[in-house]
Amino acid sequence: MLTTGGCPKTALSIKDALEALEGRWKLLILFALSTGNKRFNQLAKEVTGITDKTLSKELKSLEANKLIQRTVHATFPPTVDYSITAHGMSLENVMEALHYWGLAHRQEIIGK
Template identity: 70%
Template sequence: MLTGQGCPATMLSIKDALEALEGKWKLLILFSPSSRPKRFRQVAKDVEGITDKILSKELKALEANQLVKREVFSTFPPTVEYSITPHGRSLEKVLAELHYWGLAHRKTIIGK
Protein backbone atom coordinates (compact mmCIF):
# COMPACT_ATOMS: atom_id res chain seq x y z
CA MET A 1 0.00 0.00 0.00
CA LEU A 2 1.19 3.49 -0.74
CA THR A 3 1.98 5.61 2.29
CA GLY A 4 1.86 9.04 0.65
CA GLN A 5 5.08 10.09 2.36
CA GLY A 6 6.32 11.83 -0.79
CA CYS A 7 8.75 9.23 -2.11
CA PRO A 8 10.16 10.88 -5.28
CA ALA A 9 10.21 7.60 -7.25
CA THR A 10 6.56 6.91 -6.39
CA MET A 11 5.53 10.43 -7.29
CA LEU A 12 7.37 10.13 -10.62
CA SER A 13 5.76 6.80 -11.50
CA ILE A 14 2.28 8.13 -10.68
CA LYS A 15 3.00 11.23 -12.79
CA ASP A 16 4.11 9.02 -15.71
CA ALA A 17 0.93 6.93 -15.44
CA LEU A 18 -1.30 10.01 -15.30
CA GLU A 19 0.41 11.54 -18.33
CA ALA A 20 -0.08 8.34 -20.35
CA LEU A 21 -3.77 8.08 -19.36
CA GLU A 22 -4.72 11.74 -18.89
CA GLY A 23 -8.07 13.08 -19.99
CA LYS A 24 -11.58 11.74 -19.83
CA TRP A 25 -11.39 9.62 -22.98
CA LYS A 26 -8.24 7.46 -22.97
CA LEU A 27 -9.40 4.75 -20.58
CA LEU A 28 -12.76 4.51 -22.33
CA ILE A 29 -11.04 4.24 -25.72
CA LEU A 30 -8.68 1.61 -24.33
CA PHE A 31 -11.62 -0.41 -23.00
CA SER A 32 -13.41 -0.41 -26.37
CA PRO A 33 -11.17 -2.90 -28.25
CA SER A 34 -10.49 -5.00 -25.13
CA SER A 35 -12.42 -8.02 -26.42
CA ARG A 36 -11.36 -7.81 -30.07
CA PRO A 37 -9.72 -5.41 -32.54
CA LYS A 38 -12.03 -2.65 -33.73
CA ARG A 39 -12.14 -0.14 -36.53
CA PHE A 40 -12.20 3.61 -35.91
CA ARG A 41 -15.98 3.87 -36.43
CA GLN A 42 -16.63 1.03 -33.98
CA VAL A 43 -14.51 2.70 -31.30
CA ALA A 44 -16.28 6.02 -31.96
CA LYS A 45 -19.64 4.30 -31.49
CA ASP A 46 -18.52 2.66 -28.23
CA VAL A 47 -17.16 5.90 -26.75
CA GLU A 48 -20.32 7.94 -26.70
CA GLY A 49 -19.89 11.70 -27.06
CA ILE A 50 -16.35 11.78 -28.46
CA THR A 51 -15.66 13.67 -31.69
CA ASP A 52 -13.69 12.12 -34.55
CA LYS A 53 -10.96 14.72 -34.13
CA ILE A 54 -10.48 13.97 -30.43
CA LEU A 55 -10.70 10.21 -30.98
CA SER A 56 -7.99 10.41 -33.63
CA LYS A 57 -5.75 12.49 -31.35
CA GLU A 58 -6.27 10.17 -28.37
CA LEU A 59 -5.65 7.02 -30.42
CA LYS A 60 -2.34 8.51 -31.61
CA ALA A 61 -1.36 9.25 -28.02
CA LEU A 62 -2.31 5.72 -26.90
CA GLU A 63 -0.30 4.33 -29.81
CA ALA A 64 2.71 6.51 -28.88
CA ASN A 65 2.53 5.08 -25.34
CA GLN A 66 2.38 1.55 -26.80
CA LEU A 67 -1.03 0.88 -25.26
CA VAL A 68 -2.83 0.47 -28.59
CA LYS A 69 -1.64 -0.98 -31.87
CA ARG A 70 -2.83 0.47 -35.18
CA GLU A 71 -2.83 -2.04 -38.03
CA VAL A 72 -3.45 -1.05 -41.66
CA PHE A 73 -4.63 -3.76 -44.05
CA SER A 74 -3.99 -3.51 -47.78
CA THR A 75 -7.60 -3.49 -48.91
CA PHE A 76 -9.40 -0.90 -51.00
CA PRO A 77 -10.18 1.35 -49.30
CA PRO A 78 -7.55 0.62 -46.62
CA THR A 79 -8.90 -1.03 -43.48
CA VAL A 80 -7.47 0.15 -40.15
CA GLU A 81 -7.97 -1.75 -36.90
CA TYR A 82 -7.01 -0.87 -33.36
CA SER A 83 -6.14 -3.48 -30.76
CA ILE A 84 -4.73 -3.45 -27.26
CA THR A 85 -1.05 -4.26 -26.92
CA PRO A 86 0.30 -6.50 -24.15
CA HIS A 87 1.44 -3.28 -22.42
CA GLY A 88 -2.13 -1.98 -22.67
CA ARG A 89 -3.48 -5.25 -21.29
CA SER A 90 -1.36 -4.67 -18.19
CA LEU A 91 -3.98 -2.05 -17.25
CA GLU A 92 -6.78 -4.64 -16.93
CA LYS A 93 -6.56 -4.72 -13.12
CA VAL A 94 -6.54 -0.92 -13.01
CA LEU A 95 -9.65 -0.77 -15.23
CA ALA A 96 -11.40 -3.43 -13.14
CA GLU A 97 -10.64 -1.59 -9.89
CA LEU A 98 -11.73 1.70 -11.45
CA HIS A 99 -14.99 0.02 -12.54
CA TYR A 100 -15.71 -1.25 -9.01
CA TRP A 101 -14.75 2.08 -7.46
CA GLY A 102 -17.04 3.85 -9.94
CA LEU A 103 -19.95 1.61 -8.96
CA ALA A 104 -19.37 2.31 -5.25
CA HIS A 105 -18.91 6.03 -5.90
CA ARG A 106 -22.15 6.22 -7.89
CA LYS A 107 -23.97 4.45 -5.07
CA THR A 108 -22.48 6.80 -2.46
CA ILE A 109 -23.12 10.00 -4.40
CA ILE A 110 -26.33 9.23 -6.30
CA GLY A 111 -27.69 6.41 -4.15
CA LYS A 112 -28.31 4.04 -7.05
Protein backbone atom coordinates (compact mmCIF):
# COMPACT_ATOMS: atom_id res chain seq x y z
CA MET A 1 0.00 0.00 0.00
CA LEU A 2 1.31 3.44 -0.89
CA THR A 3 1.78 5.65 2.14
CA THR A 4 3.11 9.15 2.22
CA GLY A 5 5.06 8.54 5.40
CA GLY A 6 5.00 12.29 5.84
CA CYS A 7 7.02 12.64 2.63
CA PRO A 8 5.90 15.57 0.48
CA LYS A 9 7.74 14.02 -2.50
CA THR A 10 5.10 11.26 -2.70
CA ALA A 11 2.31 13.81 -2.84
CA LEU A 12 4.30 15.81 -5.39
CA SER A 13 4.72 12.81 -7.69
CA ILE A 14 0.97 12.14 -7.58
CA LYS A 15 0.30 15.82 -8.29
CA ASP A 16 2.69 15.72 -11.27
CA ALA A 17 1.04 12.60 -12.67
CA LEU A 18 -2.43 14.09 -12.31
CA GLU A 19 -1.33 17.29 -14.05
CA ALA A 20 0.04 15.28 -16.99
CA LEU A 21 -3.25 13.37 -17.25
CA GLU A 22 -5.66 16.05 -16.08
CA GLY A 23 -9.01 16.44 -17.69
CA ARG A 24 -11.72 14.20 -18.94
CA TRP A 25 -10.15 13.10 -22.21
CA LYS A 26 -6.45 12.28 -21.94
CA LEU A 27 -6.78 8.74 -20.60
CA LEU A 28 -9.52 8.00 -23.13
CA ILE A 29 -7.24 9.19 -25.95
CA LEU A 30 -4.37 7.09 -24.62
CA PHE A 31 -6.67 4.09 -24.36
CA ALA A 32 -7.78 4.56 -27.98
CA LEU A 33 -4.15 4.79 -29.11
CA SER A 34 -3.14 1.72 -27.09
CA THR A 35 -4.78 -0.44 -29.77
CA GLY A 36 -2.72 1.09 -32.59
CA ASN A 37 -1.91 4.22 -34.55
CA LYS A 38 -4.83 6.48 -35.38
CA ARG A 39 -5.48 9.52 -37.51
CA PHE A 40 -7.26 12.56 -36.07
CA ASN A 41 -10.68 11.63 -37.48
CA GLN A 42 -10.39 8.07 -36.18
CA LEU A 43 -9.65 9.39 -32.70
CA ALA A 44 -12.56 11.84 -32.91
CA LYS A 45 -14.90 8.91 -33.65
CA GLU A 46 -13.48 6.62 -30.96
CA VAL A 47 -13.41 9.24 -28.19
CA THR A 48 -17.14 9.86 -28.19
CA GLY A 49 -18.25 13.37 -27.26
CA ILE A 50 -14.95 15.20 -27.70
CA THR A 51 -14.91 18.28 -29.92
CA ASP A 52 -12.25 18.71 -32.62
CA LYS A 53 -10.88 21.76 -30.79
CA THR A 54 -10.55 19.87 -27.51
CA LEU A 55 -9.05 16.81 -29.21
CA SER A 56 -6.45 18.99 -30.88
CA LYS A 57 -5.57 20.68 -27.58
CA GLU A 58 -5.34 17.38 -25.70
CA LEU A 59 -3.18 15.77 -28.41
CA LYS A 60 -0.73 18.68 -28.19
CA SER A 61 -0.58 18.33 -24.41
CA LEU A 62 -0.04 14.56 -24.58
CA GLU A 63 2.69 15.08 -27.18
CA ALA A 64 4.38 17.73 -25.01
CA ASN A 65 4.42 15.21 -22.14
CA LYS A 66 5.90 12.59 -24.50
CA LEU A 67 2.95 10.25 -23.97
CA ILE A 68 2.11 10.20 -27.68
CA GLN A 69 3.99 10.79 -30.90
CA ARG A 70 2.69 12.73 -33.90
CA THR A 71 3.99 11.54 -37.27
CA VAL A 72 3.57 13.57 -40.46
CA HIS A 73 3.78 11.46 -43.61
CA ALA A 74 5.20 12.95 -46.81
CA THR A 75 2.10 12.44 -48.91
CA PHE A 76 -0.07 14.83 -50.81
CA PRO A 77 -2.04 16.04 -49.02
CA PRO A 78 0.07 15.41 -45.92
CA THR A 79 -1.32 12.79 -43.57
CA VAL A 80 -0.74 12.73 -39.83
CA ASP A 81 -1.14 9.89 -37.41
CA TYR A 82 -0.74 9.56 -33.68
CA SER A 83 0.75 6.70 -31.71
CA ILE A 84 1.28 6.01 -28.06
CA THR A 85 4.90 6.04 -26.90
CA ALA A 86 6.57 3.56 -24.57
CA HIS A 87 6.25 6.29 -21.93
CA GLY A 88 2.50 6.41 -22.60
CA MET A 89 2.21 2.62 -22.55
CA SER A 90 3.72 2.65 -19.08
CA LEU A 91 0.24 3.84 -18.02
CA GLU A 92 -1.31 0.55 -19.19
CA ASN A 93 -1.67 -0.78 -15.63
CA VAL A 94 -3.23 2.51 -14.52
CA MET A 95 -5.78 2.38 -17.35
CA GLU A 96 -6.55 -1.27 -16.61
CA ALA A 97 -7.00 -0.54 -12.89
CA LEU A 98 -9.35 2.37 -13.68
CA HIS A 99 -11.30 0.13 -16.06
CA TYR A 100 -11.86 -2.54 -13.41
CA TRP A 101 -12.57 0.01 -10.70
CA GLY A 102 -15.17 1.63 -12.96
CA LEU A 103 -16.80 -1.74 -13.64
CA ALA A 104 -16.90 -2.64 -9.96
CA HIS A 105 -18.29 0.73 -8.87
CA ARG A 106 -20.42 1.69 -11.87
CA GLN A 107 -23.67 1.75 -9.90
CA GLU A 108 -22.23 4.12 -7.30
CA ILE A 109 -20.64 6.31 -9.97
CA ILE A 110 -23.76 6.76 -12.10
CA GLY A 111 -26.01 6.98 -9.05
CA LYS A 112 -28.40 4.14 -9.75
